[in-house]
Amino acid sequence: MATRKAAARPNVSAEELLHHYREMLLIRRFEEKAGQLYGMGLIGGFCHLYIGQEAVVVGLEAAADEGDKRVTSYRDHGHMLACGMDPKGVMAELTGREGGYSAGKGGSMHMFSREKHFYGGHGIVGAQVPIGAGLAMADKYLGNDRVTFVYFGDGAANQGQVYETYNMAELWDLPVVFVIENNQYAMGTSTKRSTKSKSYWERGVAYGIEGEEVDGMDVLAVQAAGKKAVEYCRSGKGPYILEVKTYRYRGHSMSDPAKYRTREEVQKMRDERDPIENVRQLLLTGKHASEDDLKAIDKEIKDVVNEAAEFAKDSPEPSTDELWTDIYAKEIPQGEAIEA
Numbered sequence: 650m651a652t653r654k655a656a657a658r659p660n661v662s663a664e665e666l667l668h669h670y671r672e673m674l675l676i677r678r679f680e681e682k683a684g685q686l687y688g689m690g691l692i693g694g695f696c697h698l699y700i701g702q703e704a705v706v707v708g709l710e711a712a713a714d715e716g717d718k719r720v721t722s723y724r725d726h727g728h729m730l731a732c733g734m735d736p737k738g739v740m741a742e743l744t745g746r747e748g749g750y751s752a753g754k755g756g757s758m759h760m761f762s763r764e765k766h767f768y769g770g771h772g773i774v775g776a777q778v779p780i781g782a783g784l785a786m787a788d789k790y791l792g793n794d795r796v797t798f799v800y801f802g803d804g805a806a807n808q809g810q811v812y813e814t815y816n817m818a819e820l821w822d823l824p825v826v827f828v829i830e831n832n833q834y835a836m837g838t839s840t841k842r843s844t845k846s847k848s849y850w851e852r853g854v855a856y857g858i859e860g861e862e863v864d865g866m867d868v869l870a871v872q873a874a875g876k877k878a879v880e881y882c883r884s885g886k887g888p889y890i891l892e893v894k895t896y897r898y899r900g901h902s903m904s905d906p907a908k909y910r911t912r913e914e915v916q917k918m919r920d921e922r923d924p925i926e927n928v929r930q931l932l933l934t935g936k937h938a939s940e941d942d943l944k945a946i947d948k949e950i951k952d953v954v955n956e957a958a959e960f961a962k963d964s965p966e967p968s969t970d971e972l973w974t975d976i977y978a979k980e981i982p983q984g985e986a987i988e989a
């Protein structure tokens with residue numbers, strides 16, 4: 650049965666708090682830089698920024714173990730960075746260069762890393778949900794204890810395939826955490842205009858799936874809820890739903906005129922709920938770091954991002970011969986190879 654009981658907040662160390670700060674800042678600065686490169690015409694096609702939502706992936710990655718999997722939508726740069734993919738390879742994919750994760754042929758929405766168990770990057774709204782349940786099914790079949798995180802938005806949560814997936818995931822007790830990143834908008838449509846039910850996670854009750862709502866601007870709350878969900882799934886009890894309440898500061902994509910909400914609404918969220926500022930305050934008030942320590946981290950992160958941008962500008966364009974490669978799989982992995 651579904652539960653409303655929130656997970657207890659973790660008693661985190663200063664080291665862990667600093668890690669969260671660093672990771673969230675990396676995503677924020679990376680996305681700001683991607684926005685700049687887009688404005689300079691260096692990034693083509695779609696580009697959906699994750700600014701504002703950083704605490705979601707950073708909190709959940711802190712709850713994940715080595716070998717756990719993740720799959721998400723087109724708003725995917727944060728997920729890639731948080732699971733340890735190289736900022737250079739991600740940025741070079743955005744600029745469509747050879748050094749990118751898909752050798753410059755995928756772009757912002759289509760990157761993968763088997764090494765980091767990151768399975769995309771999907772442009773079709775909701776398509777990653779059954780794919781993620783499939784990843785979890787493979788793990789269950791292979792008898793390991795991996796958990797898959799499937800991220801999708803509030804807009805995607807209104808899709809039929811999500812509920813077909815819920816049914817099968819619960820029926821087969823699949824080890825999957827469904828993460829609804831409720832950022833309150835699907836393109837220009839607010840949740841108030843698109844759905845009458847107030848809660849998305851509660852829809853899982855109809856399928857017998859447990860779940861809860863989480864404050865997605867609070868990285869520690871996300872981490873605690875993530876740990877609880879992961880333990881549940883790893884112990885073989887089946888899927889779990891986390892509805893993470895978050896907010897995107899930027900437009901839906903780079904071409905969003907943003908006429909569906911006021912500047913004041915966005916500013917209020919930035920001023921009062923910013924997830925990075927929240928951790929910054931915890932670090933300072935807890936005397937875990939000084940202003941100077943944080944300045945040094947800011948500089949370090951800026952350097953990493955600038956280096957990634959330089960790499961993404963300098964890496965060559967893919968050769969036209971590459972148009973005919975990587976279209977069909979040459980080998981279908983079997984048995985143990987799938988575990989890689």
Ligand SMILES: Cc1ncc(C[n+]2csc(CCOP(=O)(O)OP(=O)(O)O)c2C)c(N)n1
Pocket residue numbers: 722724772773774801802803804805806832834835836901
């Ligand atoms: C099947 C499908 N329908 C419509 C679209 C166009 N589309 C792209 S993103 C989007 C909104 C999805 O919003 P949400 O799931 O809340 O994710 P967010 O963008 O907020 O992260 C829509 C309708 C699409 N890509 N695929």
Ligand SMILES: [Mg+2]
Pocket residue numbers: 802803804830831832833834835836
């Ligand atoms: Mg949304």
